[in-house]
Amino acid sequence: MTYKCISTWLAMLCLGGTMHAQTADSILTYRVEASGNVSNGTYAPLWLSSNRYGLSSVEPNSGYVRAGINFDKELRHNWQIQAGLDVAATANQTADFVIQQAFADFSWKFLRLSVGSKERPGFPLTKNERLSSGMMVEGANARPVPQVRGEIAEYVAIPGTKGWLSLKGHLAYGMFTDNGWQESFVSAGNTYGKNIYYHSKSLMFRIGNRKKLPAEFEFGLLMATQFAGDQLKKKSDGTSELITDMPDGLKSFFKAFVPMSGGSDTPWGDQVNVEGNHLGSWNFAINYYLKDWKFRAYLEHFFDDHSQMFWQYGRWKDGQIGIEITLPKNRWVSSILWEGMSTKDQTGPILYDSFAGSLGYQISA
Structure with missing residues (x-):
């Protein structure tokens, strides 16, 4: 998936892709994503820095490269396990490397x-x-x-x-x-x-x-x-x-x-x-x-x-x-x-x- 948004003061480019590997009772998902913001303002526009779970910056120029993996498996007797790891290397953000998500979910019904x-x-x-x-x-x-x-x-x-x-x-x-x-x-x-x-x-x-x-x-x-x-x-x-x-x-x-x-x-x-x-x-x-x-x-x-x-x-x-x-x-x-x-x-x-x-x-x- 690729999309581009350009105006007289802002350019934004995001690239991403997702792959699935699936068996009868489990799903393994891989994701790779890159995002970059370039502008000549003092701060990044609100809607390019908000609602991103902190993986963004108020700086006018910033970006990240992000990769994640998610595992979902259904077990017997209504049990289910889901686990995920999501990391990013960033530029002009609060940290150069971010562990965005690292979790394990155990579900029963x-x-x-x-x-x-x-x-x-x-x-x-x-x-x-x-x-x-x-x-x-x-x-x-x-x-x-x-x-x-x-x-x-x-x-x-x-x-x-x-x-x-x-x-x-x-x-x-x-x-x-x-x-x-x-x-x-x-x-x-x-x-x-x-x-x-x-x-x-x-x-x-x-x-x-x-x-x-x-x-x-x-x-x-x-x-x-x-x-x-x-x-x-x-x-x-x-x-x-x-x-x-x-x-x-x-x-x-x-x-x-x-x-x-x-x-x-x-x-x-x-x-x-x-x-x-x-x-x-x-x-x-x-x-x-x-x-x-x-x-x-x-x-x-x-x-x-x-x-x-x-x-x-x-x-x-x-x-x-x-x-x-x-x-x-x-x-x-x-x-x-x-x-x-x-x-x-x-x-x-x-x-x-x-x-x-x-x-x-x-x-x-």
């Missing part, structure tokens, strides 16, 4: 245990990967976080509901791998985080039975947390001084799962609020099916504190709405999508948790 770094598009609220700007909490702008993750990836009907109520969700713990970037990026006199742990969870429900009624309603919650780690201050001689050593024991893992206030070994802000950095989104969607057409409207309401999470003080304004129409199969257009996003409220200038001094968490993209 609808249950899956996933270990490693893996690109995970549109979860838990399904969005069009090619057209949407992505999820607000865990989007496709940062590199995959290494993690151990248990999940029900697709909706499963709850017994006894006759197919009218289904659910899906996940639970994951991992660790960020941007220590080197954090240390090199921060300037002298400022602080940064290191060895920070990761936790996320979601639970989504779907009401509807397409065999009886051509409409569905989806709703649920996604939460992500940064916890543990160290806060350091970079000195003028290039060395770093430890400021805060956050707890990282079993109790901290539990407090990441159930947000609770921190103990005396955490900063004051975590003691009066919750330990770690918690954020998330409420997610809603309505689907309507008309013969070969599908109409979908969705809302992702982002929150970063209690007032936004529980819609206190009218904190419903931040979020993303979308309307998507999937057309019957044709050679020209498959989907039409409109999205709107607002981040203007941000809890507002008043009625917020008035404290400071917590550990400075940051996700690098």
